[in-house]
Amino acid sequence: MKKLTLLLLVCTACFMRAQTKAEVAIQQYEEKFPQEKISIILDKDRYISGDQIWFKAFVFDGNTRSEISTSLFVELYDANKKLVTKKLLPLYKGEGKGNLKLAEDLKENIYYLRAYTSWISNFSEDFIYVKQIAVYNPSSEEKLVKNPVSNWSATVHPESGSFIDGVETKMAVRLHTNGGSPKSWKGTVVDSEKPEVAIASFQGLDENVGFLSMTPQKGKKYQVIVQDNLGKQSMIDLPVVQEKGIYLKVISNDSAIKYQLIGSSGNIDLKNYKIIGTINNRLVYKAVHKKTGRDSYSIPTQQLINGILQLTVFNENEKVIASRLCFVKPNNLEVQKPNLQSIKKSNQPRSLNQFEFAPQTNYSSYTVLVQDIADENIQVSHNLLSDLWLTNDLTSVIKSPAQYFSKNRSTEALDALLISERWKRFDWKNIITGNYPFIKHKPEPYLSYTGSLTINQSPAPNTEFNLAYRNENSDLKIIPVKTDNSGNFAMQNMIFDDTYKFYYQLNGAKNTNNVKVFAKSNLSAIPYLNTLPTSEYRLEPRSKDEEADPEIAQYVVAKKIQKNFDQKINEIEEVKLKAKKKDKTKVLNKELSSSMFQSADEIVFDFVNDNMSAMGSPDILQWLNGRVAGLEIRREMGQSVAYIRGSRATIFLDEMRAEPSMLNGISVNDIAMIKVFKGISAVRSGSSVAIYTKRGGSSNEKDGTKSGMNEIVLNGFDKELAYNNIDYKNTNPSDIPTDLRKLLYWNPNVATKDKQDAIIQFYNNDSPKKQKVTIISLDDDSVHIPLYYSEILP
Helix, strand or coil, rough: CCCCHHHHHHHHHHCCCCCCCCHHHHHHHHHHHEEEEEEEECCEEECCCEEEEEEEEEEEEEEEECCCCCEEEEEEEECCCCEEEEEEEEEEECCCEEECCCCHHHHHEEEEEEEEEECCCCCCCCCCCCEEEEEEECEEEEEEEECCCCCCCEEEEEEHHHHHHHHHHEEEEEEEECCCCCCCCCEEEECCCEEEEEEEEEEECCCCCCEEEEECCCCCCCEEEECCCCCEEEECCCCEEEEEEEEEEECCCCCEEEEEEEECCCCCCCCCEEEEEEEECCCEEEEEEECCCCCCCEEEEECCCCEEEEEECCCCCCCCCEEEEEEECCCCCCCCCCEEEECCCCCCCCCCCEEEECCCCCCEHHHHEEEEEEECCCCCCCCCCHHHCHHHHCCCCCCHHHHHHHHCHHHHHHHHHHHHHCCCCCCCCHHCCCCCCCCCCCCCCCCEEEEEEEEEEEEECCCCCEEEECCCCCCEEEEEEECCCEEEEEEEEEEEEEEEEEEEEEECCCCCCCEEEEEEEEECCCCCCCCCCCEEEEEEEECCCCCCHHHHHHHHHHHHHHHHHHHHHHHHHHHHHHHCCCCHHHHHHHHCCHHHHCCCCEEEEECCCCCCCCCCCHHHHHHCCCCCCEEEEEEEEEEEEEECCEECCCEEEECEECHHHCCCCCHHHHHHEEECCCCCCCCCCCCCCEEEEEECCCEEECCCCCCCCEEEEEECCCCCCCCCCCCCCCCCCHHHHCCCCCCCEEEEEEECCCCCCEEEEEEEECCCCCEEEEECCCCCCCCCCCCCHHHECC
16 A cells, blocks of 8 residues: 555544545545656766767656656757757556767757657646757867856745744845856844844855755845855845745654744734645645644654655635645655675676566666766766656756765755745645646557548448558558447557568458548647756867867767777677577467557467467467466356456457457468466556467468558657677677776666676776666555665665
């Protein structure tokens, strides 16, 4: 059971009362408008024109894998917001992977990686993932230069937004800059009538935030003076001191979140004020204030997950009085880590390194990268944890957010940062009054198309026809389609790469030119309407005799190394493919099933090569009965229905979801192969049976279709390329004269089989330094605990 649900049950038991508008509104919002968020892991932090950008994408629903979207748009824009390249990728259990090819003549500049699902586009564009990427090109007339310390500004944010007479108040001071940040900064609070006297002072905790405490007095005007290490100053007026109000004081530690409702000295009656807590737009805490003093209340955290908790105070009229964001268990980050073992490490050039790690319970697939770095103290600015727990839920610019989840993190700074922020994924007033988002883009199951069939230029209602195509293995696939009363049809849950020709023909009739099929994809890119994020870099002219930056020159050489190695690998693979002999069942399996329907847990029955016969069985499912442990075939409504381990199995016919009744017209002699899956996979939400029919190849067919058939062309997902890790064992050293790679290993999908250890092998470059290993995974059982490891190989 999920932790969030448990806490809500505990809290509601203490205050038995009818649900109010706010509670109903947030529950409806969570149910009907779940919020996806995206994290992109890149193979490196900067690129050269002509490079491949390799990436792994994670799509979350709150803190768990998203089951909402099955397709991901990834786009790259230049500084003028012109689209440079794009990809449409399938998502399997909230994960996707791919690459973006940069043109050789791409100009040096900052580019913007944008990633989103159709569902995300229904909400504010501020929450669409955008990441800046530096691309270098020594041939460009201009070069990138990091801006110096810019003309920064500062803002001040009282805790819970309240600045009340006589109430000691904690305030966050937020620094904003579009360029470099000051080396250090500090500030003081003064009375505007006595600016020479400091009432309170503070030091900046990092490049984002500082904090101070003070007790304001009615009638006084206060200012905060901020000064950096270079002497630049900025003066900010504090809010007008309120005579009456409510101050929400919050202290978050690992065991509990303690809060106080503090009223002004004007004796405000706090009875029946309501406190609601939400995480990821989910109601996790509610309580009614029963006392009038400054009593402390405590929210136990043992049943809460790491993340941003929004506490909101409502009066009896359900008006928001105060709100505050805080982080749950800031000192106790629940992160699973792999145990690296059997480490074989070498500091010699081009030598082999190896480590292993055992598969963790509930974690089945891992993203692994190894980088050669000179300074282990240099930390990444963003990572999976900062995307998951912080930046994807906030809209302001946060410098180096990964620091708040590092070993040397400052929980004080994180708390001050959240004091300065407001939750913007929803507005309480809007959802209480029923003003919910308008859903324009509904999630589509993988590739989905809508179309129409016409005969003699008129709609053909309730008409059956077949679509046929050859997949990448040259297998003939047939899709039966029937139009509705208007002559329209829909196709869903299709998975194929690149562009495919689909041939069509009416059932039981000779195909003629007066039959036309039109179809279009239900997936469409969303225009980039927001302004681009402000960059910390600028362009300046490059002198003709200027030498390339040594690090950039290293990237240029590394790109050439990888390109040449990829060419060699492709040549070798072609030779291996021709020479390698596989057993006939494996060949058949590869020919008939796509990669999405291949799994380590599959049980295969080969009717082509194994001399199997299903003659005498009433149907193909009945033939399976008793042949697979845990598989049971039941008769329901006159149909054979498959159950695996007590749960109804999904039936796929030639990899298209099918009802058992659709098998009635298929002769058992036409079956080529059956596969039984007992677990969850990329395209299967549970156990399933995949049935493959025999495919034709007769002389009267051309390109897998009968001559005379009309065709339409449909675009599928962009084809995924394989990343080739340098392997000196099977490579002639002379083929790589100089090895200056910084990326030593990249694999976005290390799958562990049969509980065997994952073995990672990689080779050093010509000047090895320190090997930084990053391993990432998400749990399969919604326990909300990511696996994240990023350390120097011991």
